[in-house]
Amino acid sequence: MIRVGVNGYGTIGKRVADGIRLQPDMQLIGVAKTRPNFEAETAAQKGYPLYSAIPERSHQFTEAGLDLHGEVTDLVDESDVIVDATPSGVGAENCSLYEAHDTPAILQGGESPDTVDESFVAQANYDDAVGADLLRVVSCNTTGLSRLLEPIDREYGVDKARATLIRRGGDPGETDRGPINDILPDPVTLPSHHGPDVQTIFPDVDIDTLGVTVPATLMHLHSVNLTLESAPSVAAIADLLSRQSRLFVVPPELSIDGTAKLKEFAKDAGRPRGDLWENCLWEESIAMEGNDLYLFQSIHQEANVVPENIDAIRALVGHKTAAESIALTNDRLGLNT
Ligand code: NAD
Incomplete structure (x- = not known):
């Protein structure tokens, strides 16, 4: 099982988290949120462990009646791979956190290609990403x-x-x-x-x-x-x-x-x-x-990078070939149905 954490639970992050939950070889460790809002509420309803992305705001979650499993550093510690789906520019700032915990991470298309080892599209360059520390799923x-x-x-x-x-x-x-x-x-x-x-x-x-x-x-x-x-x-x-x-x-x-x-x-x-x-x-x-x-x-800008993020997780740990990963991701998400 690949243990995956999602840091940044907005448009992309919540879809990737749902996609991870459907994969037979992945475990969603939890999602990090900056504040308790409707997305935090639905994440909790789905049973996704919540982590506080900003420790000073942790009390806001408890005040809103949401249980916290820890802070983002705990999420990074407990995960084999982090998917960072924070707004453009924040992902680059988070890289030092991932490096400090020796946790490979996947950034999104809003980040500069210079921040990462490889930019990624599964059907084009999956093999180049195997074993990288930092990947970027392009926009x-x-x-x-x-x-x-x-x-x-x-x-x-x-x-x-x-x-x-x-x-x-x-x-x-x-x-x-x-x-x-x-x-x-x-x-x-x-x-x-x-x-x-x-x-x-x-x-x-x-x-x-x-x-x-x-x-x-x-x-x-x-x-x-x-x-x-x-x-x-x-x-x-x-x-x-x-x-x-x-x-x-x-x-x-x-x-x-x-x-x-x-x-x-x-x-x-x-x-x-x-x-x-x-x-x-x-x-x-x-x-x-x-x-x-x-x-x-x-x-569909909100959705088309979701399968790429799932494949990028497997590429980082070298878990499957490109063809195997793409087929499994497609099958579990329900692509072509
Ligand atoms: P979004 O604003 O919908 O979601 C980002 C989430 O991260 C929000 O919930 C925000 O509260 C949270 N966040 C902010 N600062 C944080 C921090 N320090 N730690 C943890 N969480 C934090 O953004 P999005 O549209 O999901 O975009 C995320 C990334 O994906 C960007 O790089 C963007 O360029 C890229 N992307 C977006 C789209 C799109 O159309 N929405 C498509 C492809 C790629």
Whole structure:
């Protein structure tokens, strides 16, 4: 059993904790929270041991009627691996704590790649992560682009990748984000940080990315153009992509015209929180013009890095091969169902 602690129990942390609980080879030691709020309450209801991330605030948990199992240092001590899902920048500050306890840790995409030994996408570089001390599961957009690039580059060779990322203004629970009535070039200069971030996974891929932020919360949408070394048919591309376990090629028969219906589909299917762990790419959007491939894909930013975090835990302890870990994670989460 791999004993895992989750430090930072927000959008990503609570989903990763639920995912860990479903794995047969992992034990969730507990979750560290900064304060008692609705997420602390539901964590306690689920039976997740609570740890105080800020010792001076420990009394607030007891005052709110929540039992504490200890402080974050205890969680780090008791865990074989820590998943740090704290806000951008906090993860880097926490690294000295993990190093002091000799506990390997997984940071998230908001951290700089320079902070860690490896940036991680399971299907691309699992083996490089084995035995590392610090890993970074790259951001939702970088994960989404990497999952798409990997099979296409392997099969057909990508000469040049270009992607425009239409980014959600904030997650559904983020009341302080925006814009609420605008369309922002974000950033206005080329490139957005996503292209260089993809190169932490695929150093040799030539990629330019642009970002636009819009008043939406559900998902991101990528408009992708890949110049390939050959000119496969649309059917061959669709077939290749539909065989990738973390890509969902949306068939036209489902009449899903955008991100709202994708999320509705996930909720109707009984997915927890309506989560879409896979890239969702529209089969009808796949087009070839000469050697140029075009398509649209959507990324559920709150969910798509969850399977990568689970695989990253196994990679850190060298517990299974990439293929074994991906298959087990998919099976236990319920991907492709
Ligand atoms: P979030 O704000 O929803 O959750 C972060 C949690 O950490 C909150 O509960 C916060 O109270 C807690 N926290 C703050 N300081 C802490 C500390 N010192 N110790 C322990 N906990 C602390 O943030 P999020 O969206 O889950 O993002 C977490 C990381 O994941 C970031 O690096 C982000 O860039 C990355 N990420 C976010 C998304 C997304 O769309 N939400 C997608 C992919 C990656």
